[in-house]
């Protein structure tokens with residue numbers, strides 16, 4: 001059966017890196033002049049040559065975002081059910097060899113977490129677990145999925161990659177979407193960072209979105225973890241190839257792209273290369289221009305300052321007030337967390353900041369509570385604030 005592996009095996013990492021780095025300002029200007037950009041244009045827009053064009057890229061990205069999505073930004077919260085994990089990943093606090101306390105929520109604890117999230121206003125949930133199919137596998141999901149789903153309007157998951165039939169079964173229990181980030185598309189780097197467990201299987205993970213598409217899952221989330229490979233540009237291009245392949249092959253599904261950067265955690269590594277803030281803005285804008293209808297997501301891994309400045313440009317979905325440990329909303333337990341979020345503001349605080357920037361947060365009743373701010377505010381905000389980003 002065909003899969004993205006067939007495409008991936010035709011893409012040479014070194015050759016792509018060379019092509020991206022050799023793009024010129026002329027290539028960037030050509031990309032900026034086009035209504036619909038192609039792969040070569042995308043390469044130009046993520047290349048070093050595009051950094052001086054951050055302002056026109058941001059204007060274009062914002063224009064496309066407002067055209068396609070209006071002023072709305074959807075809020076969601078991650079709910080961590082378990083920090084058990086049978087894998088060893090060099091960058092994660094849940095790695096099996098880390099001496100942290102392990103916890104898997106039971107029915108009562110899950111109910112308390114869901115109620116706490118509802119009380120904060122959340123109606124869109126991302127259910128997260130470590131990867132432990134023995135104790136937090138399909139039996140656990142079957143047992144708790146319907147109750148969790150009953151608290152929320154939509155339910156996404158970020159758990160270990162499953163079989164196609166298992167995704168299809170979860171869909172009948174209310175599953176709306178699945179996030180599965182490849183971490184890095186560079187197989188030798190992937191091997192360096194995944195030392196034990198099922199996650200060592202690069203291709204099992206790479207083909208997960210294919211299984212999701214075949215299972216008819218409504219929304220599929222892609223991304224790379226920036227800081228693992230030495231080249232964020234080539235990893236980003238691979239994400240773009242993955243997205244374009246999936247859109248063409250499983251056109252019934254919708255897609256989202258996230259841009260996680262490594263965060264400090266227990267036993268975690270230092271990033272192999274930094275994706276600077278201005279480069280992350282560049283990347284987000286390039287993705288908006290490549291895929292105007294695709295949902296772009298930004299999590300609390302980023303700072304309040306960065307989020308307040310970049311979400312209004314091209315982001316559609318944000319987490320807020322996130323806890324990255326099981327029991328984090330009702331009972332706290334910071335010692336159980338996966339990584340330390342950077343934006344620790346309350347959801348209300350984030351919503352108010354985005355409303356001041358002219359956006360309309362959408363979660364529960366907040367859109368009517370906070371009200372709409374005029375389109376002129378958005379335009380005025382954008383040009384003034386982008387100059388505050390660190391452009392070398």
Ligand code: SF4
Pocket residue numbers: 085086087088089092093094095096129130131199
């Ligand atoms: Fe487990 Fe995922 Fe963390 Fe790896 S990244 S240790 S699979 S929770």
